[in-house]
Amino acid sequence: MRVTLLALLLSATAGPALAQSNAELMANDHYTRSHDYDLVHQRIAVSDFNWDSLSFEGNVTTTLVALRPGLDSVVLDEGALLTNTSVADRGGRPLRATRSGDTLVVFPASPVGFGDTLTFTVAYHGKVRDGDGLTFITPDGLPHRPRQIWSQGEDHNNHDWFPTFDFPSDKMTWEMVATVPTEDFAVSNGRLVSDVVRGGQRTVTWNQEAPSATYLVSLVVAPLARIHDTWQGVPVDYYVYHADSAAAWRLFHVTPDMIATYSRLTGIRYPWDKYAQTTVADFFGGMENVSATTLVDWLPDAAAYQDRPWYQWLLIPHELAHQWFGDYVTTENWANMWLNEGFAEFMPGQYWGQKLGAHAAEDYYVDEYRQYLQIDRRRPMPLASLGSNNIYPKGALVLEMLQQLVGPQRFWAAIHTYLTRHAFGVATTDDLRQAFLAATGENLDRFWSEWVYQAGYPRLDVTAAYDSAAHALTLHIAQTQLDSLKPDSSGLKFTVPPVFHMPLVVRVGTAAGDVTQRVELDAREQTVTIPGVAGPPTMVIFDDGNAVLKSLTFQEPTAWLATQLGRDPNLWNRQWVIEQLAERKDDPAAGAALAEAATHADYFLTRQEAVDALGDFPAAVAMPALAVAAHDTSAAVRSGALDALGRIGGEQAVALANDAFAHDASYQVRAAAVMALGHADSAHIGRIIDAALVAPSYRDAIQTAALRLIAFSNDTARLGTVDSLVGTTQNAAFVLAAFVARGNTRAEAMLTGHLDDPSPAARRWALQAFRFGMPAPRALAQLRAAVDHLTRADAKAAVNQAIKQLSTGRGGM
Numbered sequence: 001m002r003v004t005l006l007a008l009l010l011s012a013t014a015g016p017a018l019a020q021s022n023a024e025l026m027a028n029d030h031y032t033r034s035h036d037y038d039l040v041h042q043r044i045a046v047s048d049f050n051w052d053s054l055s056f057e058g059n060v061t062t063t064l065v066a067l068r069p070g071l072d073s074v075v076l077d078e079g080a081l082l083t084n085t086s087v088a089d090r091g092g093r094p095l096r097a098t099r100s101g102d103t104l105v106v107f108p109a110s111p112v113g114f115g116d117t118l119t120f121t122v123a124y125h126g127k128v129r130d131g132d133g134l135t136f137i138t139p140d141g142l143p144h145r146p147r148q149i150w151s152q153g154e155d156h157n158n159h160d161w162f163p164t165f166d167f168p169s170d171k172m173t174w175e176m177v178a179t180v181p182t183e184d185f186a187v188s189n190g191r192l193v194s195d196v197v198r199g200g201q202r203t204v205t206w207n208q209e210a211p212s213a214t215y216l217v218s219l220v221v222a223p224l225a226r227i228h229d230t231w232q233g234v235p236v237d238y239y240v241y242h243a244d245s246a247a248a249w250r251l252f253h254v255t256p257d258m259i260a261t262y263s264r265l266t267g268i269r270y271p272w273d274k275y276a277q278t279t280v281a282d283f284f285g286g287m288e289n290v291s292a293t294t295l296v297d298w299l300p301d302a303a304a305y306q307d308r309p310w311y312q313w314l315l316i317p318h319e320l321a322h323q324w325f326g327d328y329v330t331t332e333n334w335a336n337m338w339l340n341e342g343f344a345e346f347m348p349g350q351y352w353g354q355k356l357g358a359h360a361a362e363d364y365y366v367d368e369y370r371q372y373l374q375i376d377r378r379r380p381m382p383l384a385s386l387g388s389n390n391i392y393p394k395g396a397l398v399l400e401m402l403q404q405l406v407g408p409q410r411f412w413a414a415i416h417t418y419l420t421r422h423a424f425g426v427a428t429t430d431d432l433r434q435a436f437l438a439a440t441g442e443n444l445d446r447f448w449s450e451w452v453y454q455a456g457y458p459r460l461d462v463t464a465a466y467d468s469a470a471h472a473l474t475l476h477i478a479q480t481q482l483d484s485l486k487p488d489s490s491g492l493k494f495t496v497p498p499v500f501h502m503p504l505v506v507r508v509g510t511a512a513g514d515v516t517q518r519v520e521l522d523a524r525e526q527t528v529t530i531p532g533v534a535g536p537p538t539m540v541i542f543d544d545g546n547a548v549l550k551s552l553t554f555q556e557p558t559a560w561l562a563t564q565l566g567r568d569p570n571l572w573n574r575q576w577v578i579e580q581l582a583e584r585k586d587d588p589a590a591g592a593a594l595a596e597a598a599t600h601a602d603y604f605l606t607r608q609e610a611v612d613a614l615g616d617f618p619a620a621v622a623m624p625a626l627a628v629a630a631h632d633t634s635a636a637v638r639s640g641a642l643d644a645l646g647r648i649g650g651e652q653a654v655a656l657a658n659d660a661f662a663h664d665a666s667y668q669v670r671a672a673a674v675m676a677l678g679h680a681d682s683a684h685i686g687r688i689i690d691a692a693l694v695a696p697s698y699r700d701a702i703q704t705a706a707l708r709l710i711a712f713s714n715d716t717a718r719l720g721t722v723d724s725l726v727g728t729t730q731n732a733a734f735v736l737a738a739f740v741a742r743g744n745t746r747a748e749a750m751l752t753g754h755l756d757d758p759s760p761a762a763r764r765w766a767l768q769a770f771r772f773g774m775p776a777p778r779a780l781a782q783l784r785a786a787v788d789h790l791t792r793a794d795a796k797a798a799v800n801q802a803i804k805q806l807s808t809g810r811g812g813m
């Protein structure tokens with residue numbers, strides 16, 4: 001699955017429940033749940049959906065094979081709100097069954113022998129707590145929001161709508177028979193078997209004929225248009241609201257090419273009968289349900305493509321990658337979940353690298369690196385650990401590093417081995433290491449220990465000295481990462497390696513050409529002498545090609561940095577150099593190097609980063625470059641230029657920003673112009689905000705900029721305007737929350753009032769603003785004070801639930 005970046009950063013980190021030694025952690029095996037049967041097949045029939053009572057009727061026939069002699073009871077997971085009306089064997093004879101909490105126990109008429117098959121059917125009246133297993137969506141008076149239902153199984157929610165073995169270690173095949181209103185369609189996994197309209201109802205049957213995990217069982221019920229595409233005879237379908245039909249092809253038609261690329265890289269042809277992508281409302285991002293991915297309904301319009309929408313850059317290729325990593329080979333338990341998510345996060349960079357060249361891949365991983373550091377700062381956790389917060393970006397970065405370490409040919413051979421060995425099965429972290437051992441002959445146990453089973457990353461502190469008599473450059477390298485992590489409440493303590501071991505290359509530039517030397521990082525402190533440096537260095541690239549995931553402290557002369565910025569093709573290295581130069585605001589040479597990069601670098605990310613840095617330089621140094629950058633061909637660079645201009649201010653900055661707001665074709669650029677004008681032209685801020693609040697844009701980027709300005713400038717005069725927008729945009733509620741957090745009582749009354757708003761959307765957004773828009777203790781106090789005054793029963797229930805979740809620390813995702 002992939003959540004939006006904001007949600008990723010907000011998400012609470014679940015700590016492991018057990019204290020373990022590091023050796024046990026390395027196995028991660030005891031997190032796999034035992035059971036005494038092999039789930040083989042389920043036929044899941046659902047009908048009579050009721051959006052008012054969040055209910056439906058279910059009928060599930062389960063076929064399993066006993067894994068012990070004399071199997072006399074079968075334990076399944078079944079949500080406590082599902083009420084069974086009958087449990088019967090194949091012949092229709094009733095079977096005894098008991099319920100306790102989320103557990104169903106079925107007693108066969110006679111014990112089942114080891115290896116023998118048992119089939120039984122559970123008929124039930126289904127009901128869900130909204131969002132647990134199934135989410136029922138009503139229009140709530142909002143546009144672009146048809147009535148619909150979507151399921152979400154990962155990690156442990158599919159048993160909330162049908163009885164099953166709700167753990168990833170046991171795969172099955174299944175059939176989904178969904179009876180829905182005729183105006184709706186039902187999308188599920190596998191091959192479409194039939195679609196029959198009879199008696200005012202539509203029954204859609206899907207057959208998932210290859211085994212996969214039960215958390216990947218999926219159902220979406222909505223009025224959907226099908227946009228049909230194909231890849232080598234495999235149906236590739238995009239199911240969207242009818243209103244989005246025209247926008248779907250532009251967004252999703254990259255899919256067949258991505259399928260082709262992933263099939264080629266992994267050597268495993270796309271393994272399922274079809275690939276469907278279905279958009280739904282209120283989704284957190286995307287979910288890789290096998291052959292039937294569910295995605296949020298944020299289809300970009302034509303203009304939004306100038307801003308490289310996250311949806312196409314990351315979300316689509318991430319979920320598609322799961323069809324191999326997660327769905328075809330599945331983590332055996334949730335402590336190895338990085339095998340799903342790390343690969344899914346890694347693969348889009350590979351796709352864009354294949355499609356657009358090396359810079360695009362580096363660009364992708366630089367962004368992952370920034371996310372990684374943000375998450376690691378909150379709590380460093382190993383990739384292979386239960387509840388790890390860092391399986392996405394760190395997973396992507398460690399896999400990319402591994403590819404550089406062993407080389408692409410051997411890397412993909414190992415991945416092919418891994419996927420082949422565990423096809424339609426499950427895997428643990430050590431299975432991946434063994435696949436690399438088989439395919440490359442390399443054990444890699446130390447790499448696994450340092451990068452996968454332990455936390456943190458090397459923090460390298462480098463100094464350099466040139467000896468002109470000896471023609472040698474001496475580097476002193478210290479690893480300064482500390483193993484200072486505290487045990488959590490269960491006593492579990494993650495370790496950070498005092499020494500990371502990795503090879504890298506140092507490149508020294510001289511007037512007579514470059515000298516390169518391979519260096520093995522292998523000690524807490526080490527000294528490396530590079531001979532043959534005939535003249536004084538013109539630059540020193542410490543890790544040529546950025547082979548090692550790291551942070552780097554290396555005080556270098558500005559001239560070296562400037563030379564590197566002009567010469568080094570690697571985007572991580574360039575962004576590091578730009579960070580160093582950005583610190584040297586009084587150094588004209590630093591400003592000149594940044595100005596050169598801002599206007600002439602061969603890839604837009606470098607220009608954008610240089611532009612961003614220039615925003616803190618003296619106007620005389622920065623303005624000429626920023627004025628050029630404000631007209632760059634890349635919207636990201638123009639956006640960055642406006643942001644920088646806003647910080648520098650002055651007449652020229654205001655003129656450029658006004659021009660961009662009036663004429664630029666990119667939403668992000670216009671949004672940046674709004675912010676820039678807010679900072680640089682406070683006298684006219686009202687006019688800008690008024691215009692921006694009503695400017696249409698993808699994901700309300702421009703309106704959001706205006707709302708942010710109101711919040712940042714503490715513009716209490718516009719609280720009424722913000723209040724009036726709460727029913728139409730979630731951001732308005734968050735702006736009110738920002739005022740509440742500052743102690744504004746008027747905003748507090750407004751936001752509290754929306755908890756009881758006639759509009760369900762306003763109520764939902766107001767509650768979310770309390771939960772995610774202010775510190776938890778503050779939100780708790782406010783909600784407790786408000787709850788008794790609410791007049792609507794559903795509002796009261798929702799607020800009480802939020803209070804409960806906040807007070808038990810489950811305020812996150």
Ligand SMILES: [Zn+2]
Pocket residue numbers: 001002288318319322340341344
């Ligand atoms: Zn994912």
